[in-house]
Amino acid sequence: MQMPPAIDTTLVRQFVMVAHGDLAQVKTLLSQEPALVNAAWDWGGGDWETGLGAAAHTGQREIALFLLAQGARLDLFAAAMLGQLEVVKAILTTNPSQRHVLGPHKIPLLTHAKMGGDAAAAVLTYLESLTD
DSSP states (O other), rough: OOOOOOHHHHHHHHHHHTTTOOHHHHHHHHHOOOGGGGGEEEESSSOEEHHHHHHHHOHHHHHHHHHTTTOOOOOOHHHHTTTTTHHHHHHHHOOGGGGGGGGGGGGHHHHHHHHGGGGGHHHHHHHHHHHO
């Protein structure tokens, strides 16, 4: 099977940057290059971030939901920010150590839940109830 060509890294970086808060630009860039939906940018030192990761740690619910609808891969951090308690519980029940894994920019899972506001209040309460 032949692999598709790599996406221009400048475009990947731009997409991840705008996913921190500019839904209109996210839509524009994604319409130009649909493969951006799961593209990741390395900020250095293995600090990989996708558009969904950017939306998750900045509390950009609308951007996150749009990206998921376009085929972005759901991860624990986005699930926490979106208030998807059953998803978070399932992952942490199966893999308890994931609670301590850091997201993009070394941002903890608890912070992602806080960024979700009222919609993620149950996730935040659950995470705060966990003990080592």
